[in-house]
Amino acid sequence: MIRVLVVDDEALIRMGFTHILNTVDDIEVVAAVSGGQAVSTVRELRPDIVLLDIRMPDVDGLTILANLRRIPDPPVVAMLTTFDTDEYVATALRSGAAGFLLKDTDPEYLPHLVRTLADGGTVLSSKITRTVVDAYLDKGTHEPPAARLAARLTERERAVLILMAEGLANTDIGERMHLSTGTVKGHVSTVFSKLQVSSRVQAALIAERAGLLASPRDGDTR
Template sequence: MIRVLVVDDEALIRTGFQRILDSADDIEVVAAVTGGQAVRAVRESRPDVVLLDIRMPDVDGLTVLTSLHQLPNPPVVAMLTTFGMDEYVATALRCGAAGFLVKDTDPEQLPYLVRSLSNGGAVLSSTITRTVVDGYLDNGHQEEPAARAVARLTDRERAVLVLIGEGLSNADIGQRMHLSTGTVKDHVSAILGKLEVSSRVQAALLAERAGLLRPPEPREDG
């Protein structure tokens, strides 16, 4: 079972996420709490994944994120927001957030995204705008153009980077490319080193900036 903790100041959001995730056979929401209760809840319930509101009135989501990453064996943390572009996104990613989701994410996609987070995948909501991507990379993080950084990679590493950008875990990438998980792990380490980034989600943003990722297909209404 994937153990999930939901942190949000709105009871309706907490309840909604809990019901959606608890409907999956392999996911259990161990607690749904406000920001002020988050660190204690993580210590007590030991979740694998935390879905953390980035803006809360009782305590700042970035403060909670920083506190969680100081814990022994910290959980994977993805930030939640109602905004497609949030000035705190870049800071959250630099503080170690493993993903960024808007709260109106398709309910059918939510369990899949949690599974990806649990398996080490990078999760970025399809509504993240080019402005967020560009702002994150341009704000002192990546001096040179993304295309030049990606050019350092071998063809195999670029193929792995594309799959990282799609949110796949090492095991999923291995299955897709007919490689062992250990080989994929070696490729990922090499990619992070060559791109001079510290996490898969940062590498995914760089892949987006370099034009390696296909834009999401438009959703059909009705």
């Protein structure tokens, strides 16, 4: 069972996400709260996934994300936004969010996106703009160039990175490369360390800038 916490200042959004996700057998919304209750609820209920509104009047979603990242064994966090050009998205990705999705995401796909997050994948709205990606990359100009970072990887680690960037979760990467899921997780951890990143989104964007991907990344699941 995948345990989910929904954090949003709008009661209607909380109710909608809860209803959609609770209609499937393998997902349970353990709570749906406003921003001020988010961190304490995570500490109490220990959800696997947090769907977190990026803009809330009572507390900033980015502040909540930073606080959640400090918790030992933190949950996977995906940001919710109403705007596909939200300037805060780039900051959220750099802060360790596993991706973001729009609040008007087709309800049919929402459970699939949650399962992708639970399996170690990332989710990005198909409406993400080049501006958002560029904003993320431009803020990293003081860091080593992507090609130099990617050169630190072994051939197998580079293959894992490419499959991550193509949207495959750990189990899928394992099947493709004939490796156990545990071995894949080990490679993913090493890739994060060598690339100096903390999320699959950050790693995938470095792979893109380093020229490791055949075509631009786009789609609902990453």
